[in-house]
Amino acid sequence: METHKTTFHFKSLVASEGFKLESTNKRNNDLFTAEFLEIFSNKDEEDKATGTISNPLSYDVNIKNKVFDFIDRNSSKFPSLNGLTSFFNKLEEGNLYVIIFNIELTAELSLYLSSHLKAWENDEDVNKLVKEDMDLFGTTFENYRTRIAGDFRKAVGNPIRKQRVCRFCNESMPKVTFKKKAHAISEALGNKNIVLYDECDKCNERFGKTIEGDIITYLELFRTIYGIKGKGGKKKIKGKNFEASKGEGNQIEIKFFSLDDRPKVGDDYNIKLEFDKKVTHQNIYKTLTKFFISVIDDSELPNFEDSINWINGKINAKELPLVGEAINYDTFVHHPRLLYFLRKSDDTNLPYAVCQFFYTCKMFLFVVPFSSKDSVELNRKIDWKHTFKSLSHLDKYKGWGFYNHSNNTPRTFTISLNTDIKTEE
Ligand SMILES: [Zn+2]
Numbered sequence: 001m002e003t004h005k006t007t008f009h010f011k012s013l014v015a016s017e018g019f020k021l022e023s024t025n026k027r028n029n030d031l032f033t034a035e036f037l038e039i040f041s042n043k044d045e046e047d048k049a050t051g052t053i054s055n056p057l058s059y060d061v062n063i064k065n066k067v068f069d070f071i072d073r074n075s076s077k078f079p080s081l082n083g084l085t086s087f088f089n090k091l092e093e094g095n096l097y098v099i100i101f102n103i104e105l106t107a108e109l110s111l112y113l114s115s116h117l118k119a120w121e122n123d124e125d126v127n128k129l130v131k132e133d134m135d136l137f138g139t140t141f142e143n144y145r146t147r148i149a150g151d152f153r154k155a156v157g158n159p160i161r162k163q164r165v166c167r168f169c170n171e172s173m174p175k176v177t178f179k180k181k182a183h184a185i186s187e188a189l190g191n192k193n194i195v196l197y198d199e200c201d202k203c204n205e206r207f208g209k210t211i212e213g214d215i216i217t218y219l220e221l222f223r224t225i226y227g228i229k230g231k232g233g234k235k236k237i238k239g240k241n242f243e244a245s246k247g248e249g250n251q252i253e254i255k256f257f258s259l260d261d262r263p264k265v266g267d268d269y270n271i272k273l274e275f276d277k278k279v280t281h282q283n284i285y286k287t288l289t290k291f292f293i294s295v296i297d298d299s300e301l302p303n304f305e306d307s308i309n310w311i312n313g314k315i316n317a318k319e320l321p322l323v324g325e326a327i328n329y330d331t332f333v334h335h336p337r338l339l340y341f342l343r344k345s346d347d348t349n350l351p352y353a354v355c356q357f358f359y360t361c362k363m364f365l366f367v368v369p370f371s372s373k374d375s376v377e378l379n380r381k382i383d384w385k386h387t388f389k390s391l392s393h394l395d396k397y398k399g400w401g402f403y404n405h406s407n408n409t410p411r412t413f414t415i416s417l418n419t420d421i422k423t424e425e
Pocket residue numbers: 166167168169170171176199200201202203204
């Protein structure tokens with residue numbers, strides 16, 4: 001039976017939300033969509049809906065109440081509607097937002113809408129802002145198809161359980177089960193938005209036990225500082241020599257178990273936080289790649305068979321491309337975001353798939369290794385200089401460091417904080 005879909009995206013500068021209505025009955029779907037859109041419709045002199053929507057809309061408590069009422073009545077049939085509650089709760093008087101439906105929200109479109117929202121809210125010149133963005137993303141859009149994952153609620157893969165094929169082991173029911181909710185980006189990192197239907201319970205559990213823990217430990221300090229709620233809410237970090245928890249604002253409270261570990265005034269201001277979990281660096285790279293595999297379109301999977309073999313431990317890698325890391329407060333995200341770029345041309349000097357993973361103020365830049373669209377040489381070493389020229393927007397971010405995450409043995413994980421030690425008066 002054919003399913004009829006209507007996709008909606010709501011976007012403002014403070015929140016974004018997307019959802020999909022699916023039904024096998026076209027008429028039901030159309031009626032439902034019409035009733036929903038009527039809430040946002042322009043009204044004529046007699047306050048009747050005209051059936052047209054003028055973007056942008058501005059926050060209005062009456063509309064918000066109507067939306068909440070609509071959700072109350074329909075969320076049992078369409079649970080994905082619930083996401084709109086948090087969208088409208090984040091908006092305030094004076095905020096503008098746009099609604100688009102049945103249009104694919106590409107990175108280009110998302111950027112275009114952001115520039116417009118910025119210009120409208122701050123009374124700036126729209127054309128100037130759009131041009132600035134287009135200049136910035138000039139060669140990026142020329143060379144790569146750009147996609148964003150994480151900002152909007154989305155389920156990737158086949159909604160019908162019986163038809164699912166696991167992206168990682170290629171198995172289907174009844175050989176494997178698909179009972180658990182598989183998060184495309186680790187739930188422990190705060191991902192609430194993206195789930196992957198096409199990941200079986202066995203693979204899900206295996207990744208949780210083998211590779212996923214390493215990036216969670218690696219990013220644990222950021223998670224605690226910014227109070228990102230993972231699975232089971234906010235967490236304290238318990239290390240070997242310390243315990244850290246979120247203080248007020250973006251402060252962190254660190255307690256040392258022993259007086260010897262506690263820095264003293266006049267020390268060289270170097271605090272060493274020793275974690276009690278070890279970190280395998282290659283697993284961090286594998287998990288980042290797994291996030292990518294979990295959000296891409298089905299049709300892209302054949303280009304990454306060996307990338308999946310590598311994640312599964314069937315291919316050993318000694319030398320992997322360097323991974324860029326940076327801290328950038330301008331691109332701070334409350335929800336993990338994966339921006340990915342797929343090469344349009346046949347220029348094999350450029351990597352086929354490049355990703356930027358944003359986590360609070362931390363940013364990773366990596367290529368997806370072992371793509372069949374790349375040469376063997378490129379799968380080991382990336383000429384980042386050349387790649388930067390072809391992804392012009394990367395210039396905006398300063399302070400990239402490039403790190404080798406090839407090491408495949410668990411190592412003690414320590415973070416050194418250089419800080420001023422002050423006495424409290
Ligand atoms: Zn599987």
